[in-house]
Amino acid sequence: MGLRERKKAKTRVALIDAALDLFLAQGYEATTIDQIAAAVDVSPRTFFRYFGSKEEVALAPAADAQDVFLSELHVRPASESPFAALAQAMRGAVALLREGEPEDRQRFIKARQVVEASPMIFAGQMRLMMANEQRILEEVARRRGVDDLRSQFVTATFTSTIRVGFENCTLEELSDLDGMTQRLEETFALVDEVMAPGWDG
Amino acid sequence: MGLRERKKAKTRVALIDAALDLFLAQGYEATTIDQIAAAVDVSPRTFFRYFGSKEEVALAPAADAQDVFLSELHVRPASESPFAALAQAMRGAVALLREGEPEDRQRFIKARQVVEASPMIFAGQMRLMMANEQRILEEVARRRGVDDLRSQFVTATFTSTIRVGFENCTLEELSDLDGMTQRLEETFALVDEVMAPGWDG
DNA sequence: TGTCATCTGTCATGGGCTGACATAATCTAC
DNA sequence: GTAGATTATGTCAGCCCATGACAGATGACA
Secondary structure, three states: OOHHHHHHHHHHHHHHHHHHHHHHHHOOOOOOHHHHHHHOOOOHHHHHHHOOOHHHHHHHHHHHHHHHHHHHHHOOOOOOOHHHHHHHHHHHHHHHHHHOOHHHHHHHHHHHHHHHHOHHHHHHHHHHHHHHHHHHHHHHHHHHOOOOHHHHHHHHHHHHHHHHHHOOOOOOOOOOHHHHHHHHHHHHHHHHHHEOOOOOO | OOHHHHHHHHHHHHHHHHHHHHHHHHOOOOOOHHHHHHHOOOOHHHHHHHOOOHHHHHHHHHHHHHHHHHHHHHOOOOOOOHHHHHHHHHHHHHHHHHHOOHHHHHHHHHHHHHHHHOHHHHHHHHHHHHHHHHHHHHHHHHHHOOOOHHHHHHHHHHHHHHHHHHOOOOOOOOOOHHHHHHHHHHHHHHHHHHEOOOOOO
16 A cells, blocks of 8 residues: 555545534534634545535444445345344444454544534434445345345344434433444334234345 | 415425425435426425425325324224224225315325335335324324323234235336326235234223 | 505625646656 | 556536525504
8 A cells, every 4th residue: 555545545534523522612613624624634625525514524434334234235145044144244333343443433433423522413314224235235135035015124124223222321321332233232122022923024 | 265375385386396206206315406496486495484304205195194184083983993993093084085086186195106216215214103103092092092112012013914915016017096006905805814803901 | 645664676795616728746667 | 666547636627505684675553
């Protein structure tokens, strides 16, 4: 990896960190691109060469996490039922984050706080999840053999489960990864209890 | 209702219709506030006195529909289980739209086409649904007696059901209300089949 | 009709975002 | 290490969305 590439990655991370700190300190809307760029000693124009919008920088950690989830999903064995594979992939993604760099964890937590603090960003995250859902649907349909209403329902149920599982985590002082994991397992258990056997097959 | 009030309502509807037509004709992002305002012979500044943002005018019909749904929900008998009440309220809202003015139906369909054509607006609709979900959760919690994880799950499942039911309607040439109704009933039936008895009680 | 409240248009401004062009940094080959 | 190609960055101009302030127009009401 050359110097140029390393510098770019460094600037990207610096922009994300500066942006998240500013968002947390003074709010998303009150923060300007100029402030973020100034904090990293970069021109505002350069900011937009790294991120397509102000929203994108706030959602970058979430987007990265979704990519991790998808790669986890694609290596799940074919023997698992669709929803089981999704749940296991989620556990795997969380585990990777837990074992990874502390800075990455910190960034992820900060990003989540920003998302929950601003309805604007929250909507953006929803769009991210919707885009992701299309790719998840492909995997579910592949495992079930058909892309029908039920495949869509399984996918949508998974999205809902994740959403409920992560929701209100900061509100309940469960902003750390342990709290998230626990909440997530409770929600998976609830799905298991509520659904008819073989519902996702 | 005085002249002033009538004029305002008329202008509001005219702005929505002009905006939707422009969005459909040349795309959401390519349409400017100036164009919308010019089409209604109104100053751009006035547009923002009716709608807080460009997005809001596109989502106005959806927001109105959600209000109708909520008022339907609040008059459902207490004897119905939470999810049954939600489903019946949805049927009621669709029925009201079906029996209402043809122009309102037309506007609703157009708005849905705009929403599906633009990821930008689609995200906005998600935010609308999330805001709505909070109010739905209150009703579910009221009926179940507790605001716990299961109440949240019931609410999220309903949101997912509606989303799956409405999704791809235009893609499948089911842009009319009949098609939507049919699709919605199929999805409700699937939920009924997949969930354990008494799951929402 | 005259007064008041409200709606509307005009103007000025800030901030998000983009294209064009020149400069500076890095990479590659010699 | 130097020269030329490649790529990143800064500067500048500009469009559009959105908002506050003020003045003029229009409907409400006695």
